[in-house]
Amino acid sequence: MSISAAHIGGGDRGEPSPEPSRKPGFIGYLLLLPGGMWLAIFFLVPTLALVGTSLYDPSGSILTGYQMTGYWQNYVDAVRDYAQPFGRSIVYASLATIACIALGYPLAYAIAFKSGRWKNFMLVLVIAPFFTSFLVRTLSWQLLLGDNGFVVDVLQTLQILGPEGRLLATPFAVVTGLTYNFLPFMVLPLYASLEKIDHRLIEAGGDLYAAPFTAFRRVTLPLSMPGLVAGTLLTFIPAAGDYINAELLGTPTTRMIGNEIQDLFTAGSYPVAASLSVTLMVAIVVMVFLYVRRAGTEDLV
Amino acid sequence: MPGSDLVLKSVTKRFGSFTAVDDLDLTVPQGSFFALLGPSGCGKTTTLRMVAGLEEPTAGTIHLGDQDISHVKAYKRPVNTVFQSYALFPHLSVFENVAFGPSRKGAKGVKALVDETLELVELGEYAGRKPAQLSGGQQQRVALARALINRPQVLLLDEPLGALDLKLRKQMQIELKRIQSEVGITFVHVTHDQEEAMTMADTIAVMNGGVIEQMGEPAELYEHPATTYVSNFLGQSNLIAGQVKGVDGETLLLEVNGEKLTAPAARARSDEGEVWVGVRPEKVFLTVTGAGATTAGAGADPGDRAGSNLLPGGVVSDVSFVGVSTQYLVRMPWGQELQVFEQNTGTRDSLRAGDRVDLHWMPAHTFLLDASQDASAGVVLGDDR
Numbered sequence: 251m252s253i254s255a256a257h258i259g260g261g262d263r264g265e266p267s268p269e270p271s272r273k274p275g276f277i278g279y280l281l282l283l284p285g286g287m288w289l290a291i292f293f294l295v296p297t298l299a300l301v302g303t304s305l306y307d308p309s310g311s312i313l314t315g316y317q318m319t320g321y322w323q324n325y326v327d328a329v330r331d332y333a334q335p336f337g338r339s340i341v342y343a344s345l346a347t348i349a350c351i352a353l354g355y356p357l358a359y360a361i362a363f364k365s366g367r368w369k370n371f372m373l374v375l376v377i378a379p380f381f382t383s384f385l386v387r388t389l390s391w392q393l394l395l396g397d398n399g400f401v402v403d404v405l406q407t408l409q410i411l412g413p414e415g416r417l418l419a420t421p422f423a424v425v426t427g428l429t430y431n432f433l434p435f436m437v438l439p440l441y442a443s444l445e446k447i448d449h450r451l452i453e454a455g456g457d458l459y460a461a462p463f464t465a466f467r468r469v470t471l472p473l474s475m476p477g478l479v480a481g482t483l484l485t486f487i488p489a490a491g492d493y494i495n496a497e498l499l500g501t502p503t504t505r506m507i508g509n510e511i512q513d514l515f516t517a518g519s520y521p522v523a524a525s526l527s528v529t530l531m532v533a534i535v536v537m538v539f540l541y542v543r544r545a546g547t548e549d550l551v
Numbered sequence: 552m553p554g555s556d557l558v559l560k561s562v563t564k565r566f567g568s569f570t571a572v573d574d575l576d577l578t579v580p581q582g583s584f585f586a587l588l589g590p591s592g593c594g595k596t597t598t599l600r601m602v603a604g605l606e607e608p609t610a611g612t613i614h615l616g617d618q619d620i621s622h623v624k625a626y627k628r629p630v631n632t633v634f635q636s637y638a639l640f641p642h643l644s645v646f647e648n649v650a651f652g653p654s655r656k657g658a659k660g661v662k663a664l665v666d667e668t669l670e671l672v673e674l675g676e677y678a679g680r681k682p683a684q685l686s687g688g689q690q691q692r693v694a695l696a697r698a699l700i701n702r703p704q705v706l707l708l709d710e711p712l713g714a715l716d717l718k719l720r721k722q723m724q725i726e727l728k729r730i731q732s733e734v735g736i737t738f739v740h741v742t743h744d745q746e747e748a749m750t751m752a753d754t755i756a757v758m759n760g761g762v763i764e765q766m767g768e769p770a771e772l773y774e775h776p777a778t779t780y781v782s783n784f785l786g787q788s789n790l791i792a793g794q795v796k797g798v799d800g801e802t803l804l805l806e807v808n809g810e811k812l813t814a815p816a817a818r819a820r821s822d823e824g825e826v827w828v829g830v831r832p833e834k835v836f837l838t839v840t841g842a843g844a845t846t847a848g849a850g851a852d853p854g855d856r857a858g859s860n861l862l863p864g865g866v867v868s869d870v871s872f873v874g875v876s877t878q879y880l881v882r883m884p885w886g887q888e889l890q891v892f893e894q895n896t897g898t899r900d901s902l903r904a905g906d907r908v909d910l911h912w913m914p915a916h917t918f919l920l921d922a923s924q925d926a927s928a929g930v931v932l933g934d935d936r
Contacts, residue, residue: 448638450634450636451640453605453634453638455640455651456624456625457604457626457631457634457698458652458655458697458701459626459627459701460626460651460655461626462626464655468651469640472642475642
């Protein structure tokens with residue numbers, strides 16, 4: 251978690267300054283080799299293959315093979331036909347990210363500043379869900395939010411939910427599942443960031459006439475931005491591409507872009523699936539870039 | 552600004568079973584430069600934090616003028632702090648750091664005020680930088696400006712120069728003193744550096760173990776230490792065991808290992824029975840045994856020797872040349888090593904280890920302390936900070 255925080259905020263800080271007296275090390279390149287190979291084989295090649303696939307002529311099929319015709323209309327088709335699940339993905343992921351901040355920030359704050367000797371225990375609790383499979387945990391939300399589950403019962407008794415109201419198979423369930431699954435990815439970098447804050451800075455804020463909430467807004471919050479940015483990225487990016495939660499907790503009307511891509515691949519429509527994937531990737535990269543620029547965390551780590 | 556002396560009345564602070572500050576009474580007159588001096592853990596920082604509002608006193612009250620501020624929240628007190636290691640906001644520029652206080656108070660004309668304050672600390676051209684881009688001395692000035700701009704009734708300085716190197720520290724001492732006299736705000740300065748305290752403060756309170764050992768002007772503390780602790784912590788002292796044998800008017804007659812000495816009654820904290828006979832190393836003169844009139848030191852009049860306190864029979868055991876002076880250790884017949892600092896005026900060659908010497912000093916420089924106190928209390932070992 252701290253690696254990602256440092257990586258996102260740190261920019262060029264981690265690069266060692268070149269030493270003029272020594273030749274660029276042969277050892278250095280040797281050490282880079284395994285990681286570089288890994289990236290080349292499992293990232294660069296697949297990405298290029300994906301972009302290539304997205305430009306195939308869609309009239310082919312898996313059986314007959316595809317023609318590489320540079321058919322960029324795939325993108326037009328993809329954006330036109332799948333605008334809705336696409337938008338839904340962005341909206342659900344955004345809502346889940348906001349919910350993660352709302353739940354995760356107080357939690358991370360409490361762990362960092364108020365937990366005392368319970369700190370490690372609380373951190374273990376945050377990580378504990380990972381001991382169980384992602385699928386099992388998501389499936390258990392079906393029970394929790396199910397029509398006969400106690401949550402629905404209680405909400406119906408309280409008249410918050412109508413007699414026919416339900417939680418499962420609604421956007422609420424999907425966003426809840428996303429929030430639940432990605433909460434630790436928000437809490438951990440936030441905690442790492444908050445924990446690093448020099449407590450004297452908050453005292454200095456108080457000394458300089460900042461009431462507790464103002465001190466939080468002007469000192470603690472800006473100083474925790476690297477963690478918040480890292481947490482947001484770790485939550486939003488996978489949530490936008492997620493399809494398990496929509497699959498298990500949603501309905502055909504809550505399908506996200508991940509579900510569509512998966513279906514297209516299963517159905518063999520490789521070019522459209524690939525162009526959707528590339529579009530999603532580019533959209534996320536652009537959004538992340540704008541977000542990081544806007545948050546201006548370069549100086550903070 | 553209205554009359555606003557800072558008054559602490561029987562203030563106590565306990566952390567669990569540990570008493571950090573014990574029944575402390577303190578009055579800091581408005582506009583003074585006040586130093587709380589003591590080793591780490593003596594309660595000086597805790598005292599400061601209670602004045603700042605960062606700790607609440609367990610008992611006792613803190614008044615600022617007529618106002619009882621004992622339980623007023625830090626952000627509502629007209630008190631600002633220059634923190635140890637500065638605690639500058641790393642995400643804000645120098646300008647924004649300095650503007651932090653006035654902005655919170657909703658002051659008008661913040662920009663002009665900040666510019667003016669940055670001029671005062673000579674940092675005008677650095678307004679746009681981040682704290683990390685400044686040197687230690689510059690950061691220190693920003694911290695000072697950030698606190699001063701609020702025109703607090705009391706400015707608290709928590710070891711503000713501790714992180715600076717010696718030369719810069721000296722420079723900032725003079726600078727701080729200048730700024731204090733310029734703005735006329737009460738400064739309460741916490742430090743463990745006795746030289747720093749003496750250079751800057753009008754009044755020094757020497758703290759030890761949560762209580763104030765002695766309080767007064769620097770020269771007063773140095774010349775008339777009240778306890779063995781103060782005599783050792785503030786400068787250095789030779790403390791020799793002796794007895795008071797009688798009184799002759801304003802003079803006490805003493806016996807120290809068989810030698811007859813005298814001391815002014817006014818300089819005695821203990822005037823009967825066993826006492827510590829104290830004298831500062833730079834007040835002691837050395838005479839080579841048998842050489843009679845050859846005294847050391849520019850100010851020494853050989854004729855004075857008759858009326859001097861004389862301790863004969865010493866042997867120089869160590870000589871350290873420190874440029875401006877030479878520091879001798881002299882082993883006395885009863886085994887104790889005494890310190891003597893001699894100005895390098897060039898009147899005579901310095902002595903060598905093994906030389907036989909007599910020690911003498913003016914009776915008026917003798918002070919007497921309670922023999923029940925530990926003679927090595929407050930001795931600063933290792934570093935001379």
